[in-house]
Amino acid sequence: MGRSELGRIVSLLCVVAAVxxxxxxxxLMSLGVLFEPSHASDADPDYGVAFPDRDVxxxxxxxxxxxxxxEGSPDPFVVIFGADVHFRDLIWSQVQAVxxxxxxxxxQIDSMPFxxxxxxxxxxxxEQRFYGFSELELLPLDPALAIGGMKHVLDTLRxxxxxxxxxxxxxxxxxxxxxxxxxxxxxxxxxxxxxxxxQYDEDDGALYAVEGVSSTxxxxxxxxxxxxxxxxxxxxxxxxAVLFDLLRAPTVDRVAWxxxxxxxxxxxxxxxxxxxxxxxxxxxxxxxxxxPVHLYWDPGDERFHWIPSIHQGSMPIETxxxxxxxxxxxxxxxxxxxxxxxxxxxxxxxxYLGYVEEAxxxxxxxxxxxxxxxxxxxxxxxxLERTDPTLGPFLPSVExxxxxxxRLLAAVEGRFAIVETFVWERRLRPSPIVISxxxxxxxxxxxxxxxxxxxxxxxxxxxxxxxxxxxxxEGLEFALPPGTKLGPGxxxxxxxxxxxxxxxxxxxxxxxxxxxxxxxxxVRLLDREGVEVDSVKYDDVAPWPEQADxxxxxxxxxxxxxxxxxxxxxxxxxxxxxxxxxxSP
Numbered sequence: 001m002g003r004s005e006l007g008r009i010v011s012l013l014c015v016v017a018a019v020x021x022x023x024x025x026x027x028l029m030s031l032g033v034l035f036e037p038s039h040a041s042d043a044d045p046d047y048g049v050a051f052p053d054r055d056v057x058x059x060x061x062x063x064x065x066x067x068x069x070x071e072g073s074p075d076p077f078v079v080i081f082g083a084d085v086h087f088r089d090l091i092w093s094q095v096q097a098v099x100x101x102x103x104x105x106x107x108q109i110d111s112m113p114f115x116x117x118x119x120x121x122x123x124x125x126x127e128q129r130f131y132g133f134s135e136l137e138l139l140p141l142d143p144a145l146a147i148g149g150m151k152h153v154l155d156t157l158r159x160x161x162x163x164x165x166x167x168x169x170x171x172x173x174x175x176x177x178x179x180x181x182x183x184x185x186x187x188x189x190x191x192x193x194x195x196x197x198x199q200y201d202e203d204d205g206a207l208y209a210v211e212g213v214s215s216t217x218x219x220x221x222x223x224x225x226x227x228x229x230x231x232x233x234x235x236x237x238x239x240x241a242v243l244f245d246l247l248r249a250p251t252v253d254r255v256a257w258x259x260x261x262x263x264x265x266x267x268x269x270x271x272x273x274x275x276x277x278x279x280x281x282x283x284x285x286x287x288x289x290x291x292p293v294h295l296y297w298d299p300g301d302e303r304f305h306w307i308p309s310i311h312q313g314s315m316p317i318e319t320x321x322x323x324x325x326x327x328x329x330x331x332x333x334x335x336x337x338x339x340x341x342x343x344x345x346x347x348x349x350x351x352y353l354g355y356v357e358e359a360x361x362x363x364x365x366x367x368x369x370x371x372x373x374x375x376x377x378x379x380x381x382x383x384l385e386r387t388d389p390t391l392g393p394f395l396p397s398v399e400x401x402x403x404x405x406x407r408l409l410a411a412v413e414g415r416f417a418i419v420e421t422f423v424w425e426r427r428l429r430p431s432p433i434v435i436s437x438x439x440x441x442x443x444x445x446x447x448x449x450x451x452x453x454x455x456x457x458x459x460x461x462x463x464x465x466x467x468x469x470x471x472x473x474e475g476l477e478f479a480l481p482p483g484t485k486l487g488p489g490x491x492x493x494x495x496x497x498x499x500x501x502x503x504x505x506x507x508x509x510x511x512x513x514x515x516x517x518x519x520x521x522x523v524r525l526l527d528r529e530g531v532e533v534d535s536v537k538y539d540d541v542a543p544w545p546e547q548a549d550x551x552x553x554x555x556x557x558x559x560x561x562x563x564x565x566x567x568x569x570x571x572x573x574x575x576x577x578x579x580x581x582x583x584s585p
Contacts, residue, residue, distance in 0.1 A: 037132075045131065045198070046131040050187070050189075056170065056171060057170040059087050062083060063081045065082055067096070080096055080097070087130075093125065098117040100114070111394075119135050121135070136187060137190055138172055139188055140184070141185065147401070155372070159566065159568070160272060160276045160565070163200065172184075208226060214293075218337045225241075243264055246261050274355075278327055294306075329343040351532040358430065361562065362562065369412050377402075384396065432459050435534050435564065440517065452495075452577065469527070475516055476494075492506060501581075519539075519540055556584070557569055
């Protein structure tokens with residue numbers, strides 16, 4: 001029995017199971033449940049299956065006849081095929097496989113690897129999904145770059161708390177017109193749903209693709225702003241033109257300029273993205289190429305967010321022809337207007353340097369990155385051993401894969417040494433003041449949220465710090481009053497209602513405006529010069545501890561010496577109501 005015939009049988013059985021289920025046919029219903037999570041449109045996206053942390057996926061794609069778009073004029077720049085996709089002994093039939101014309105022609109002439117955009121939800125199969133995903137992208141690997149480079153960059157960005165797409169390494173075998181062609185690809189989550197749903201407050205905002213000269217932000221080319229998703233009608237979404245205008249606006253009053261920019265653009269999220277990319281030494285992306293940019297206006301915070309579009313980004317490889325952005329941003333010139341404006345602002349540049357230091361302690365985790373790199377190659381190399389190299393002229397040999405892995409491991413170590421030297425020479429030190437505890441959604445047994453919410457600050461340093469003029473700008477609005485000081489090893493409690501914590505073993509102050517969101521948000525503290533001191537991006541869903549969401553516990557920092565922007569350094573308190581006023585060693 002051929003693969004296509006088996007696929008039709010599987011699809012038919014799923015349809016039959018759905019039809020007869022109301023009649024009590026338990027055997028067929030169980031068969032339908034077996035396939036539903038993989039194919040059905042009502043299944044939640046299964047990131048663990050589609051984008052595993054360390055496994056390599058094996059996909060087979062049967063490209064059938066060429067198709068054309070069902071509505072309007074066909075796109076002259078792409079070729080569309082009907083396809084069957086095979087994975088884990090399951091088949092997705094009548095999938096649209098979209099290939100750029102240039103790439104398709106190159107494959108036919110020289111057997112060059114080519115990208116494939118898979119649309120599992122098509123006119124023929126509108127309800128079909130791949131483990132909850134309606135579309136996926138397969139990007140072939142540049143032979144000059146590391147196999148796992150793009151995936152490791154995206155994984156590292158998410159660990160740094162930056163919204164980024166999911167990716168997985170995949171060995172893809174394409175069947176077409178009697179030819180069998182294996183290639184190694186990066187399977188990437190497209191920009192759209194469910195990425196917007198999983199990474200942002202709301203998923204029905206305005207999504208733009210920004211291409212061409214506008215990706216430099218030096219000029220505004222209206223034709224380069226492509227609206228991929230219109231915002232829901234209930235939101236009054238602005239045009240990205242407001243961001244362009246602010247970047248070109250004069251900055252005589254820097255405080256006012258920063259305030260205006262931060263109202264329309266998540267500057268701190270972008271600075272953390274920039275620091276992570278520069279620390280990793282990736283050579284592609286905004287700042288060194290005209291890589292397309294995605295901007296998303298999130299109705300949740302009413303700001304634009306920069307979505308990393310890393311089509312061929314890699315981990316640092318010495319053979320790369322494009323030099324990376326300098327750690328001090330000294331090779332950023334006027335054509336990269338966004339980077340230049342941020343670099344020339346003292347507060348933003350100091351915050352960026354703080355993120356570089358933070359990335360050295362957290363993002364650039366050499367043992368963890370080495371383990372992840374080795375795990376990918378340990379899975380990939382056995383697949384290469386049983387693949388006929390004559391079928392895929394661009395597949396690396398086993399020996400080449402081993403050498404590439406060692407080169408990548410060495411490059412990570414080398415990059416760490418470069419960043420470590422930079423941090424030491426600049427005398428960059430983490431702030432002694434950290435956000436050490438959050439009680440954002442007290443339990444009903446405690447009482448009203450406003451009476452029990454608090455944020456705790458902790459001095460992990462060795463000297464007393466004058467906090468006069470320090471202020472929270474997100475999560476709550478509060479400026480610490482004159483004379484506020486925090487000694488080594490001491491805590492300062494800032495509560496929605498100070499009277500609630502009058503017996504806490506530390507000073508307690510009361511904020512006047514704002515409340516901590518029960519659904520998660522960023523809590524950000526700046527010093528008197530406008531430089532970020534610390535920030536926490538907490539959430540009320542896993543992997544953040546659920547006990548802190550109306551379960552009675554607070555969020556406690558695990559290790560005050562480690563970066564605490566993401567969930568990995570937070571836990572639920574053992575005590576009901578948390579431990580206000582003290583930090584566990």
